[in-house]
Amino acid sequence: MxxxxxxxxxxxxxxxxxxxxxxxxxxxxxxxxxxxxxxxxxxxxxxxxxxxxxxxxxxxxxxxxxxxxxxxxxxxxxxxxxxxxxxxxxCRRLPAFADASAALTRLRGLGVRCVAFANASRYDIELLLDNAGLALLLEDVVSAEEVRRFQPDAALYAHLRARTHSRPEATWLVSAEPAEIIGARYAGLRAAWLQRDPQRAFESWGDPPDLMAPDLDALATQCAGWFAREHPH
The missing domain is CATH 1.10.150.240 (Putative phosphatase; domain 2)
Known part of the structure; x- marks a missing residue:
């Protein structure tokens, strides 16, 4: 697997x-x-x-x-x-959400590879992660500046797979932005949507996310169950 x-x-x-x-x-x-x-x-x-x-x-x-x-x-x-x-x-010292550190740690414990993926430059991503205390919990940074494309451009998702040497069916985008989720699904990736705002509905066009969760803690819990079902011992 x-x-x-x-x-x-x-x-x-x-x-x-x-x-x-x-x-x-x-x-x-x-x-x-x-x-x-x-x-x-x-x-x-x-x-x-x-x-x-x-x-x-x-x-x-x-x-x-x-x-x-x-x-x-x-x-x-x-x-x-x-x-x-x-x-x-x-903008270069935004705080991490309270659930971010523990959820990343838990996901890594499940064997998940975790990377940062953003429209910002690599410099800004690394600065944000350092200031937010998350840098050591992510194995790499993949920036839009590397291909000069923004999400949800399919070329950026293809670059993500090439940079991380991951197959489409094993590559997940985790985002709170519906347009990014739809873009990733269109590009053949899997996707998990964080509905941080309970009043915000997912957009009604495009492929729906594979997983939905109100926050990262709930996502980690869902992932534990999802991986167990998809890949039983």
Whole structure:
């Protein structure tokens, strides 16, 4: 049997992008800070999808800056340059979700290979993982910059398999973003969706995920049972 490989999408899966609301709250009220943080993340994904369709790759940190400028204009918040720089710096030190470390440790104990897989540059991924205390729990980092493609481009999932020497049926994407799950399934990979927001339904098009869980702890529990059923002794 092939050793399962789990590629963890970084943002909103292992690290909490909404933590930037803490920095935003120094300039905005709490409600506006939370709304701004959500919209900023949406814009980052939107710009990545657009650039992917255009074939106009750019470093994801640049996309974060472009999205920040767009949301600042859209919401009329008029953030100063110092505030913007503080927010971009915060993006490089996002905290891990409380369930991340224990779940990765448990999955590794099940024999699962665990790697980080993200649209960010390798530098930013490694910096985030170091700051979040997760670097030693992941065997490798696979970055979009290596092929200059963003998720959910099939070329990036093919690169993931080539880099990790894993077969499609043994390669899993773990993500909280439905579009990434659909992209991975379309590319022939397996996928596990984290429904961290209980109010968020999975998108109604494309192949559904192989596994769904509310958090990483529940995913690890499901995986233990799933692997036992798929590969009985």
């Amino acid at each position: 092939d050793t399962p490989l789990f590629a963890f999408s970084l943002h909103d899966t292992l690290v909490d992008t909404q933590d930037v609301a803490v920095t935003l709250a120094l300039r905005l009220d709490e409600t506006e800070a939370s709304a701004f943080a959500r919209r900023w993340r949406e814009k980052q994904l939107e710009f990545a999808y657009r650039r992917g369709l255009m074939g106009a790759y750019a470093d994801f940190h640049r996309l974060q800056r472009e999205a920040l400028e767009a949301v600042d204009r859209e919401r009329g918040t008029r953030l100063g340059e110092e505030s913007k720089q503080a927010l971009l710096a915060h």
